[in-house]
Amino acid sequence: MKIIIAGAVFAASLYYSQTYPVSSIKEELKKNASAVIRNESTEIQINKIDEIVYKNHSVVSVLNKEAVGFAAPKIFYQKGDVVSNVKVTVYDESGKKIKSFSKSDFLDIAANSQGSFYSDNRAMILNYTPASFPYTVEFSYDQKEESTVFIPDFTPFHSFNISLEKSTFSIVNNSGINLRSKIYTSPFGYASVNSDDKGNSKTYVYENIPAMDDEVLVPNPEKILPKVSFSLDKFTLVGKKGDITSWKDFGLWYYNNLLTPVSASTPQIKAEIAALNLTGTKEEKVKKIYQYMQSKTRYIFVALGIGGWQPMLPDEVQKKGYGDCKGLTNYMKTLLDEAGIESYYAIINSNQSAISFDKDFPKMGGNHVILMIPTEKGNIWLENTSQEIAYNHLSFSTTDRNVLAVKPSGIEIIETPTYTAQQNREKQFVDIILNDDKTITGKAKFQYTGNQYDFNLVFAGLSQKERNDAIKSRLSSLNFENIEMTQFKNDRDIASINYDLNFKASNYSKMVGSSFIFRAVPIYSEGFYHDNETRNLPFETPFAYEDDYEIAYELPKDYFIEELPQNGTLSSEFGTYSLSFEKKEAKLIVKRTIQIKKGIYSKEKYNDYVSFRKKIMNADNSKILISKKS
Numbered sequence: 001m002k003i004i005i006a007g008a009v010f011a012a013s014l015y016y017s018q019t020y021p022v023s024s025i026k027e028e029l030k031k032n033a034s035a036v037i038r039n040e041s042t043e044i045q046i047n048k049i050d051e052i053v054y055k056n057h058s059v060v061s062v063l064n065k066e067a068v069g070f071a072a073p074k075i076f077y078q079k080g081d082v083v084s085n086v087k088v089t090v091y092d093e094s095g096k097k098i099k100s101f102s103k104s105d106f107l108d109i110a111a112n113s114q115g116s117f118y119s120d121n122r123a124m125i126l127n128y129t130p131a132s133f134p135y136t137v138e139f140s141y142d143q144k145e146e147s148t149v150f151i152p153d154f155t156p157f158h159s160f161n162i163s164l165e166k167s168t169f170s171i172v173n174n175s176g177i178n179l180r181s182k183i184y185t186s187p188f189g190y191a192s193v194n195s196d197d198k199g200n201s202k203t204y205v206y207e208n209i210p211a212m213d214d215e216v217l218v219p220n221p222e223k224i225l226p227k228v229s230f231s232l233d234k235f236t237l238v239g240k241k242g243d244i245t246s247w248k249d250f251g252l253w254y255y256n257n258l259l260t261p262v263s264a265s266t267p268q269i270k271a272e273i274a275a276l277n278l279t280g281t282k283e284e285k286v287k288k289i290y291q292y293m294q295s296k297t298r299y300i301f302v303a304l305g306i307g308g309w310q311p312m313l314p315d316e317v318q319k320k321g322y323g324d325c326k327g328l329t330n331y332m333k334t335l336l337d338e339a340g341i342e343s344y345y346a347i348i349n350s351n352q353s354a355i356s357f358d359k360d361f362p363k364m365g366g367n368h369v370i371l372m373i374p375t376e377k378g379n380i381w382l383e384n385t386s387q388e389i390a391y392n393h394l395s396f397s398t399t400d401r402n403v404l405a406v407k408p409s410g411i412e413i414i415e416t417p418t419y420t421a422q423q424n425r426e427k428q429f430v431d432i433i434l435n436d437d438k439t440i441t442g443k444a445k446f447q448y449t450g451n452q453y454d455f456n457l458v459f460a461g462l463s464q465k466e467r468n469d470a471i472k473s474r475l476s477s478l479n480f481e482n483i484e485m486t487q488f489k490n491d492r493d494i495a496s497i498n499y500d501l502n503f504k505a506s507n508y509s510k511m512v513g514s515s516f517i518f519r520a521v522p523i524y525s526e527g528f529y530h531d532n533e534t535r536n537l538p539f540e541t542p543f544a545y546e547d548d549y550e551i552a553y554e555l556p557k558d559y560f561i562e563e564l565p566q567n568g569t570l571s572s573e574f575g576t577y578s579l580s581f582e583k584k585e586a587k588l589i590v591k592r593t594i595q596i597k598k599g600i601y602s603k604e605k606y607n608d609y610v611s612f613r614k615k616i617m618n619a620d621n622s623k624i625l626i627s628k629k630s
Contacts, residue, residue, distance in 0.1 A: 039167075046173045052145050052148045058140070062134055067162070072125060078308075103124070106124040161213065164208070180230065184228070295387070346406070347406070354399075370382060381393075389492070426452050442505075449496050477522070481505060485501055515562065515625055562627040579622070
């Protein structure tokens, strides 16, 4: 019996000394994963309107270097928060302890990565450099906060290439304030949450969720994964108590507590407006004020004042010439107020994959601020953080979603514009001389509008050499000997970018005896499309667009067109394409149009989309034969 007991004690000690061996992870959770969340728990205690306690514990196995940053222990906090019981233990591949750390080992830094800024947000980060992979990090800490407005959503994970064994989220509400919750299921059935609701205690669990691979055209994880959202009907934000039972009530609190205290004008701001000598329509006045504001300000991140949610005073922005999205928007609003023009501070989720607010579940949210001006002709929208962006133009990261427009009467949820394919357009006119040494020389004119304007706005801030290098890299479908961008214009009145190209490229044509063959379309953006029979995720074409090309080829002297491809069109649920050829005196005119629809499609349709794109590439590369006259 003593031998049996001793053996059991030894086995138990061996087991507990090898916590979370990597070998115990299921193979399906290792697939596409750089890290595996082994066990994660968050316990939340809401004690009163201005006290919430988080008890956090996580165990993450890091499989390769790509996940070192993800697994690095970090704690985000603000002034007034109390962080305690910080413990970190690192284990090797077999689960044996390597090292342990405490709160004193953490580096305390300002919590923003956007460069120069002012911030009340802080982060404690443990810099740990692994000796080898894989390894496991166990991390726990408690955090007490006064602000109760930011109860986090419960999701399996937020990033690609992370898998999950188990995650538990428990929330106990002892405050007597109504706590609302809402489960958002995965629209694609990717994962689900188990829930248990007992009185003032709620518990939610995710288990055995495989990693999302960052596949081609995959939507934002938030559009694929389930989540649970929470919000107290009454809350505190850095000492300011509020009500969020409805968007109207929350908007009233937001307007009176966050915006009104920082909306005061000054004699200097009044003088700025007077000096502009505004005349004309409301639209003309707004444009003049906006472009004036752009000319004298620049973006810099600022997270000061009531949890980082209150804007800088307009007087500060006016004097310093900088601000973040909140401060610049508030300054622009104050300028418009002085001109007698009504406008609304609008909170938005800025993201390439559109995310909107739930009209039926009011809660604090958003990561960006823009300005909306109502007019009889429709709303004017202003992005205030860019010195280059056009008047009344929103980029691809803020279109086609809703905003929280903060009004004196409360929040109104309003949709931002959705640009059509014809509005998101590239126009390309190219004149090419085919030389008998297999080179081509050409002149081209390009115009971009809508979301395609956004992708070319980067050229506005570049030098001439940088522009030439950038366009050469972008148009890699041609083997340029030289290329020069000229006549660059960012038309900030109508959101249009225009430029010309002069270029020479080698090896464009290929000799076949005394004849030459060359492809139909010289300049296009190369895409790489491959069938995927094992794709796990849906795919998204995030916005509609249209490309219109007209290419005029001038043949070498004494050559004629011997063979042309047939005119053709392609049509699918994803869009349309057409290519046509016309002989015109000594020239060949090629016209190409492609129109892609916006949408999210099931994984089963991905290979159909690839097939459609491959047919387009094949048509672009269809060959033209010219021969010398006998």
